[in-house]
Amino acid sequence: MLLATTYEQVTQIRMSRFPEIQAGTSVAAYLVDGLLIDTGLAYTAEELADFLKDNPPRIVVNTHHHEDHIAGNAILKERYGVKLLAHPLAISRVYQKPHLYPYQEEFWGYPVPTNPEPLGEHLTTDNFRFEVISTPGHSDDHICLWEKNKGWLFSGDLYTSTHPDAARPEEDQWQIIESLLKIKNLKPRLVFTAIGFVISDAEIRLGKTIQYLQGLGQKVRELNVTGLSPVQIRQQLLGEESPVAGRTQGQFSSENLVRTFLK
Numbered sequence: 001m002l003l004a005t006t007y008e009q010v011t012q013i014r015m016s017r018f019p020e021i022q023a024g025t026s027v028a029a030y031l032v033d034g035l036l037i038d039t040g041l042a043y044t045a046e047e048l049a050d051f052l053k054d055n056p057p058r059i060v061v062n063t064h065h066h067e068d069h070i071a072g073n074a075i076l077k078e079r080y081g082v083k084l085l086a087h088p089l090a091i092s093r094v095y096q097k098p099h100l101y102p103y104q105e106e107f108w109g110y111p112v113p114t115n116p117e118p119l120g121e122h123l124t125t126d127n128f129r130f131e132v133i134s135t136p137g138h139s140d141d142h143i144c145l146w147e148k149n150k151g152w153l154f155s156g157d158l159y160t161s162t163h164p165d166a167a168r169p170e171e172d173q174w175q176i177i178e179s180l181l182k183i184k185n186l187k188p189r190l191v192f193t194a195i196g197f198v199i200s201d202a203e204i205r206l207g208k209t210i211q212y213l214q215g216l217g218q219k220v221r222e223l224n225v226t227g228l229s230p231v232q233i234r235q236q237l238l239g240e241e242s243p244v245a246g247r248t249q250g251q252f253s254s255e256n257l258v259r260t261f262l263k
Helices: 044-052 073-080 090-095 102-107 172-184 202-227 228-238 254-260
Strands: 001-006 010-016 026-032 036-039 059-061 084-085 122-124 128-135 142-148 153-158 190-193
Touching: 001 044, 010 044, 010 059, 026 044, 026 190, 059 073, 059 128, 142 172, 172 202, 190 202, 202 228
Parallel strands: 036 059, 059 084, 153 190
Antiparallel strands: 001 010, 010 026, 026 036, 122 128, 128 142, 142 153
């Protein structure tokens, strides 16, 4: 299922396998001036291609290699001859079939492998110029796109909430904090997130997230020095395990959030 919403010259395309598009099971792509930022999940790839038939993109940028951001690549390349671009570290990962946990298969499905070209420091469309900003933390190949003249920041999965309570095991929260500081300092007017939020009070929200993560990380380190285990630290600071942990086979969990501060 697709749901399109227009923000200024940007079209947000929210995609989900399920009839009700809800946070956690959906992902957003953004179409602007012939550029498509991310291509969503396997279950909606053909629907996305059909939706774009009257205004097909010329360029596709993947913000990172995760399966819910790249699965429309192949059909858009086949139908419209789009140019695919991604961070150099993402290219080999987009080119191979990923290992997915059952929840990932259920929500997003397997993408057809494609072979993007490496992103440079910026890219231009007919009317806009986007700076490519390396923003590791969620993954080491994560990037954001920044259109300075419009004040648009396309943030991928870098920002999810002001008080995140779960993380993937491969994340690095200290890198996420640095990346959040990097985009906050740009003073974006609008932040377009891959989870479907479009944020107009970015300085406030990003500031709250940074402050929360810095404080949580400091407490995690202090308790770790006392000899507490990650589970004990999670219990003391975050309480019961995040409800999403069970559904994701422990891949998104509060314990992982604690562990990602100890890298």
